[in-house]
Structures are given as structure tokens and as C-alpha cells.
Amino acid sequence: MKKNVFISILLVGLLGVLAACGSSSASSTDGERTITLGYFPNINHVPAMVAKAEGYYQEQLGDNITIEYKTFPDGSSFMTALKTGEIEAGLVGPGPAMNHYTTGTDVKIIAGGSTGGTVVLARDGSGIETVEDIAGKTFITPRVGCTHDVQFETYMKEAGITSNRTGGSMSQATGKPAQYEALFESGEIDVAVAPEPWASVLHQEAGAHVIIGADEVSFGQTLPASVLVTSGDMVEQDSEMIQQIVDAHKQAITFINENPEEAKEITITDIEEETGQALSKEVIDGAWGNIGFTYEVNANEVQAFGDSSYDLKFLKEQPDFSDLIDTQFID
Incomplete structure (x- = not known):
């Protein structure tokens, strides 16, 4: 008798585990x-x-x-x-x-x-007026290797300037774009690679200078x-x-x-x-x-x-994105 009870409990537990394994990542109850x-x-x-x-x-x-x-x-x-x-x-x-x-x-x-929407701006008082002036300065992006970072560093590499991550002279910081204005005011950073609307905030409210426009930065319009x-x-x-x-x-x-x-x-x-x-x-x-x-x-x-x-060494291997994009839902 005890053996049959034990088997029943075991089966109930197993069915619960199987049900959990088959559930979607979205929670569901009664449809x-x-x-x-x-x-x-x-x-x-x-x-x-x-x-x-x-x-x-x-x-x-x-x-x-x-x-x-x-x-x-x-x-x-x-x-x-x-x-x-x-x-x-x-x-x-x-x-x-x-x-x-x-x-x-x-x-x-x-x-x-x-x-679009990626703009590179220099802090007022940074002494940066041209792309060449960015050499040796500190720039900020939301994250190392993020979309805006790659756009900026691609553009800068073509101008012959790279970050210290790859042996160059630019230093990188990261942070939330909404905080860039405060970082400009404190003088902690010289250049912001900013997504909109934070680029316009820096330009209109913090007096930052646009160094590379959204239509100029690498991959900016395509x-x-x-x-x-x-x-x-x-x-x-x-x-x-x-x-x-x-x-x-x-x-x-x-x-x-x-x-x-x-x-x-x-x-x-x-x-x-x-x-x-x-x-x-x-x-x-x-x-x-x-x-x-x-x-x-x-x-x-x-x-x-x-x-x-x-x-730019953000990826360790040459990528193949032929299977990344699935357009069946927009065709």
C-alpha cells in the first residue's frame, strides 16, 4: 500500500515538472x-x-x-x-x-x-572644435560596443584616431544618456556620443558643440x-x-x-x-x-x-548575420 502511495506521489511530481518545462516564458492562466x-x-x-x-x-x-x-x-x-x-x-x-x-x-x-539619431558633441570649454581635437580626450557612450559606440569609433578610425582600448589615445567612459548633461557640467567628460533626444539637450541646454552630425557619423542614415x-x-x-x-x-x-x-x-x-x-x-x-x-x-x-x-575588436570572430534577420512578419 505504501509503495503504491509513493508511486502516485512520484507521478504527480513528475507531471508537474514536465508541465513546467513545457510552459512559455510568458505567464498564462486559464487562457x-x-x-x-x-x-x-x-x-x-x-x-x-x-x-x-x-x-x-x-x-x-x-x-x-x-x-x-x-x-x-x-x-x-x-x-x-x-x-x-x-x-x-x-x-x-x-x-x-x-x-x-x-x-x-x-x-x-x-x-x-x-x-539616425546618433550625434557626437563636445563640451563647451573642452577646446574641441574639430574631429582631430578629439585625440587624447575622454568620450562617453551608453555602453562599450553599443550601436552608438561602433558608429563613433568607426568614424574616428577612418580619421586615424582610436581609443586606448585598441592602443589609441582616446579614453572611454560609459553611462546613461540622461546623465550626460551633468557629466559635461562637472567636466568629467569631453565628448558625448549621444542618442537623441539627449544630443539636443546637450546642444540646446548645455551649450555643447556638434562635432559629428547624425547625417555624418558612420552608418548614420542607413x-x-x-x-x-x-x-x-x-x-x-x-x-x-x-x-x-x-x-x-x-x-x-x-x-x-x-x-x-x-x-x-x-x-x-x-x-x-x-x-x-x-x-x-x-x-x-x-x-x-x-x-x-x-x-x-x-x-x-x-x-x-x-x-x-x-x-574594432568588439567581436572576437568575423560575424555572419545571414540568419539573424527574419523579415517574414513585415513582408
Whole structure:
């Protein structure tokens, strides 16, 4: 009798383990699910802000889906969240997506989000007036090897100036873009490689000088500045939900391009809620001119960017991104 009871308990426990192993990264109860979408509080990620504010995600996914949102300060923390199942999808810079893909992370770029938006500025009083003056100075980016970092260092290498990471003279610091103004004021850094709208904040409110414009920096007008990503497992296991997320994303981009003033107001509100910083309409207007919004992805530019990341020693091996991009949801 005791033996039969023990076997029954063992079977119940085993079934529980098997059920847990088969569950999705999104929580579900009686047909209802909770999914989490990620993005950054900057202008390259406006499609996520608009889709959230206008209810496009909810409209596409349906009432049985509870949607939660999580913002990130940099691509590394975003990619960690994607790997661990903390988020199901979201917007991130192409650099982190590529870097993590090369180390075996299960990630798929399923749509573009924006282009442009990376500006290089010098602190007032730094003595920097030209690109050549940056040699020997300290620059800041959100993260080592992030999209903005690769764009800047590619440009600088072509000018014959490299960072001390690769034997050159420039020193690098990293930090949240919303903190760059304070770092300029303290004199801790000389050059900021800033995504919008923080570039416009530095220019308009801190008196920083634009040294390399968004249309000049490497890959500035051709590389996706943000991409919509998910995991390959999500694509295989729940392609219907991924299609719904992409459809909401496309709705948002259409809204942005047709209603820029309304999109700007949404951006100002969302950034203040997420960062506590209230940006003026003038700052947003200035930043908007450096950004383009599209869900298309240029695979050749993604590969060229990856090759440059390898050349700059951010990647250990020559990358092959032929399987990174999946355009089935936007075609």
C-alpha cells in the first residue's frame, strides 16, 4: 500500500515538472497571458511609446493578453532580459542584438524601428572644435560596443584616431544618456556620443558643440538605429503573437509619420514618466530632424556594421548575420 502511495506521489511530481518545462516564458492562466515588452526612453524607440500610448499592442494581441512594459538604460541589460525570458520582445539597438547573437544568444531581428539619431558633441570649454581635437580626450557612450559606440569609433578610425582600448589615445567612459548633461557640467567628460533626444539637450541646454552630425557619423542614415527583436523560440512557438506585435509596431510607425506633432507629445510624456526628466518641445523638435522611422531592415548595412564591430575588436570572430534577420512578419 505504501509503495503504491509513493508511486502516485512520484507521478504527480513528475507531471508537474514536465508541465513546467513545457510552459512559455510568458505567464498564462486559464487562457490568459502576461507578456512584457522592452524599449529605451529615447527617440529611436518612439514606435514602442506610440504603440503603447495608442493601444496598438492591446488592439492586436486581444483582451486576454495583459501587456507590461520595461525600459532599459542600455542594450546589454535588454539582451539579458530577452535571454532570461523577462521580456518576450522589444526595441533595442542593432549593436547589442548582433553582439549577443555572435555569442549564441537566441535572438531574431523581425523589423526595423528607426534610423539616425546618433550625434557626437563636445563640451563647451573642452577646446574641441574639430574631429582631430578629439585625440587624447575622454568620450562617453551608453555602453562599450553599443550601436552608438561602433558608429563613433568607426568614424574616428577612418580619421586615424582610436581609443586606448585598441592602443589609441582616446579614453572611454560609459553611462546613461540622461546623465550626460551633468557629466559635461562637472567636466568629467569631453565628448558625448549621444542618442537623441539627449544630443539636443546637450546642444540646446548645455551649450555643447556638434562635432559629428547624425547625417555624418558612420552608418548614420542607413543602419537601423533601433530594431524590433524577439527570440527564435518565440518565432517558432508563437508566430501568431509575434505577427500581432509586428502589426502593432507597423501601425505605430505609420502614426508617427502621419502625425508627428502628436507623436512628439507622446514622446515627451513617456520620457518624463520613465526618466523623470521633462524635455521641452524645442528639444524634441530639434531631435526629430535627426531621426527617421521605418520598419524596413537593410540586411547589407547590418552585415557591414557587424564587420566594422569585428574590425574594432568588439567581436572576437568575423560575424555572419545571414540568419539573424527574419523579415517574414513585415513582408
